[in-house]
Amino acid sequence: MPIAGVDEAGRGPLAGPVVAAAVVLDPARPIAGLRDSKLLKAAEREDLAVQIRHEALAFALGRAEVEEIDTLNILRASLLAMCRAVLALPMAPTGVWVDGPMRPELPCASVTVVGGDRLVPAISAASILAKVARDAEMVGLDDRYPGYGLARHKGYATQAHHAALLLLGPSPIHRRSFAPVSAALQLSLAYSAGIASSKESSKNNLNISG
Numbered sequence: 001m002p003i004a005g006v007d008e009a010g011r012g013p014l015a016g017p018v019v020a021a022a023v024v025l026d027p028a029r030p031i032a033g034l035r036d037s038k039l040l041k042a043a044e045r046e047d048l049a050v051q052i053r054h055e056a057l058a059f060a061l062g063r064a065e066v067e068e069i070d071t072l073n074i075l076r077a078s079l080l081a082m083c084r085a086v087l088a089l090p091m092a093p094t095g096v097w098v099d100g101p102m103r104p105e106l107p108c109a110s111v112t113v114v115g116g117d118r119l120v121p122a123i124s125a126a127s128i129l130a131k132v133a134r135d136a137e138m139v140g141l142d143d144r145y146p147g148y149g150l151a152r153h154k155g156y157a158t159q160a161h162h163a164a165l166l167l168l169g170p171s172p173i174h175r176r177s178f179a180p181v182s183a184a185l186q187l188s189l190a191y192s193a194g195i196a197s198s199k200e201s202s203k204n205n206l207n208i209s210g
Helices: 042-055 066-072 074-087 121-144 159-168 179-209
Strands: 003-009 018-024 058-064 095-099 109-113
Touching: 003 074, 003 121, 018 074, 018 121, 042 121, 058 066, 058 074, 058 121, 066 074, 095 121, 159 179
Parallel strands: 003 095, 095 109
Antiparallel strands: 003 018, 018 058
């Protein structure tokens, strides 16, 4: 009876997708050191992710894009990513442990576990795979959208990220439904409108002088 654990990474950041993972562990091949991904160093997460991918009976990733986050809201998008991860598993689980107080709509039984990433090994494994996958993607996005420091903070709302938003304005991967991004966008639009108005005023003054 395969039971999957599912968890997500990336609910809090101002930029990038939310990524979920579903994992079915092999009871005959336990993995030492599994716990909440946030309590692990990056190197520890990456080492454990390799073990999980080799030792688990099945695993899969799911995601919700920035546009879906802005349309649905981050909670619904997170549940959607979890659902997609479970449905992508190469074997159909008979049940799913879900981290947190809310569960996605699934074609099988599911149980929510608050703090499950610390309590249930399969959820811990899912949290690790989701975090490692999302972090790697944000490092890649840092090359496409330089200046925001995405490789360092992975899109989270650090002081440096706020400063970059105000300086550069939001990129296409910033979540416009999040208040700091919306505020930076409004400021950027107001600044652009001010520049355009100033140019038009200067043009009119030149025409009058001529």
